[in-house]
Amino acid sequence: MDGKGSRPEKKTRCFLVDGYNLIHAIPSVARFVGIDLERARELLLLKLSAYAIRNQVKITVVFDGQAQEPPTQNTQPGLTVIFTRGEKADQKIKDLARKISPKKDWLVITSDFDIRFQVDGFGVKSRSAREFAAELEASSRPKKNPTTRPPGQVEEKKMTRKDLDWAYQVFLKNKKGQK
Secondary structure, three states, rough: OOOOOOOOOOOOOOEEEEEEHHHHHHHHHOOOOOHHHHHHHHHHHHHHHHHHHHOEEEEEEEEEOOOOOOOOOOOEEEEEEEHEEOOOOHHHHHHHHOOOOOHHEEEOOOOOOHHHHHHHOOOOOEEOOOHHHHHHHHHOOOOOHHOOOOOOOOOOOOOHHHHHHHHHHHHHHHHOOOO
């Protein structure tokens, strides 16, 4: 409180995510890794964008990127995507965590113990990719208690494979600038 009886301002939370760590922590996304890595990345970004919008947070996702890969344009709201281009994502995350401010507003998501140890030393909190993946998946499921819905509100349904494929096609069209 500010002494005047008003509510405290909601902190903006910012997440710094080890992209491939999180991909491997979400089974519905990880199953594409050996088949279509780009699709796995895009599905992860869709989930993170929805989470960012729903929770009003900013998310920076870091992926290892080969120097010969073409730059990937990201048009997902709430997200910043970084491909390291020859540098290890681990080092990039450590460098970003060292420089970010205010550190109390940030949370690093990775299962890499070395990164977590380093960023904790910088004063930035961290959380395992597996823990965050569980939260991410739980936040996208519909609520169990339909009696709390306002009258006339339609019940949310679980996303089907067809829904995911549709969302993926929309993502690809938006990525290419088509309408």
